[in-house]
Ligand SMILES: NC(=O)C1=CN([C@@H]2O[C@H](COP(=O)(O)OP(=O)(O)OC[C@H]3O[C@@H](n4cnc5c(N)ncnc54)[C@H](O)[C@@H]3O)[C@@H](O)[C@H]2O)C=CC1
């Protein structure tokens with residue numbers, strides 16, 4: 190305990206998320222015809238003073254004049270501000286109460302609204318230093334007490350001189366006047382508080398940045414409400430993940446970095462070192478080599494369906510969970526496949542290209558309806574099954590083949606072998622997953638088994654099809670048309686060229702892996718994946734993880750949660766429970782699930798516990814990762 194330290198906390202934009210005088214203006218000027226204009230002026234004066242660009246005292250007088258506030262506005266202001274207490278201040282009420290003797294609010298705002306708010310958090314009334322309003326006979330808040338040091342330029346410095354606190358002084362605030370306390374030698378440290386507003390001129394001067402009160406408490410080894418400051422969780426999002434995901438992670442308090450393309454193995458090995466959460470789409474290869482460099486990686490989000498680009502076993506061995514979005518772009522792929530089936534059946538691409546060149550080729554030759562045609566779906570998973578339903582609705586006869594038993598939807602007919610399907614149908618479409626065993630599952634033999642004039646689609650993964658065999662089948666006329674969305678080699682960014690033997694072939698639709706690239710799908714994915722990841726980080730829930738044992742956990746209530754990931758060998762659970770017993774820890778709930786490689790044990794324990802247990806849990810043989818939530 191550091192009882193000889195004093196913590197000076199600013200009010201506006203630090204204790205609360207907003208500037209109180211701006212909020213007061215929203216109330217006092219609500220019926221004023223030039224409300225927006227005046228509020229803009231008030232805000233400008235506040236920002237200028239807070240960034241150290243103008244006289245504080247002059248600005249305060251000017252703002253009060255503009256606000257035309259009345260004492261009757263104060264109750265409404267107070268209730269608004271109570272709603273806007275900063276998140277990290279709100280959750281760390283216990284710290285504020287426990288350290289109340291050492292915590293001071295020093296603000297150039299006004300006691301009339303500060304006191305009722307901060308005292309609810311245990312701040313002592315005698316430790317609140319702020320201005321006070323003066324009012325005229327009608328109750329208008331016309332001015333302020335000019336004798337108060339905090340109404341003057343360099344007021345905070347003057348006040349701190351007068352207080353002469355007998356110990357180390359730490360200042361937490363967002364404004365330049367807070368920094369000036371340290372500059373004047375009256376504080377040992379200044380922490381620029383950036384949870385609500387980032388003032389560049391202040392951040393540039395600050396030796397310490399506190400994106401939240403949690404970070405301040407963490408750095409100073411003070412008691413915190415959460416186990417780890419969220420701003421220390423760094424997220425790297427590659428391949429143009431939708432901005433909605435960036436926003437969700439930032440809102441959670443994480444540090445987010447984005448890149449528009451995929452990274453090479455070498456680049457990722459370098460970048461991954463400090464990353465806690467990695468977000469990718471289908472291109473970035475997360476190899477064992479990359480994972481060996483990932484010192485802090487907790488989880489990977491595949492912002493897509495396929496996860497063949499990630500070494501899932503290596504992730505398991507390293508205790509890294511992987512989540513994907515199994516249904517978010519399903520419909521988009523199905524719609525593209527259907528559109529392509531029609532385009533290819535009608536030879537639209539060739540005719541459109543000719544017309545662009547001025548050639549009018551109106552004819553019905555080689556052009557067919559899809560109604561009554563036989564569609565063969567290879568891989569009857571989520572995409573295959575949904576395609577089956579929509580294709581039947583268009584009057585197609587659906588056949589499917591899957592390596593596992595699948596419920597047949599509508600009138601779809603199951604084929605026992607791939608060969609059987611290929612011999613029967615007019616159109617073959619691949620919707621298998623990209624597991625390594627599927628490499629070249631479709632080659633010369635499979636094309637040979639098809640009827641002459643078949644249409645072929647691949648919207649699954651590039652390596653599934655032997656491209657040479659596909660090109661040969663197109664050139665020989667075995668295939669009448671093809672649509673290919675996925676390729677064995679795909680450019681990492683839009684600025685790289687695309688090379689393929691498929692280029693230039695007639696009645697071949699080539700699309701740059703856009704089966705799932707619709708606005709709807711990208712927004713769905715950008716909501717789904719971050720929420721799964723944040724749930725895992727905040728509660729340990731692994732429900733929906735593609736590599737971890739799936740545990741759906743109850744909410745953490747009045748307990749601490751120990752999260753232990755270990756190699757699945759006999760005796761680990763017994764060892765964990767021995768450690769808990771040795772440390773007299775009371776278990777409130779325990780959940781275990783294992784898979785072939787790892788065991789995942791969650792233990793909820795009493796909030797009062799011996800801290801040694803954390804060290805001991807890490808030492809349990811075969812531990813891969815351990816963390817504690819509270
Ligand atoms: N082009 C694009 O933009 C997109 C491509 N995809 C790809 O589509 C794939 C399928 O997606 P979902 O239907 O959601 O996956 P899913 O996992 O629900 O279905 C895949 C099905 O293929 C079956 N399968 C695997 N190997 C097979 C084989 N050799 N022969 C027959 N059946 C086999 C599986 O048993 C499973 O039923 C994804 O794994 C992904 O690679 C997914 C979304 C977008």
Ligand SMILES: O=C(O)CCC(=O)C(=O)O
Pocket residue numbers: 470471472492493494495496518702705706
């Ligand atoms: O949109 C993407 O980047 C990848 C889509 C895809 O292939 C998938 O969801 O598996």
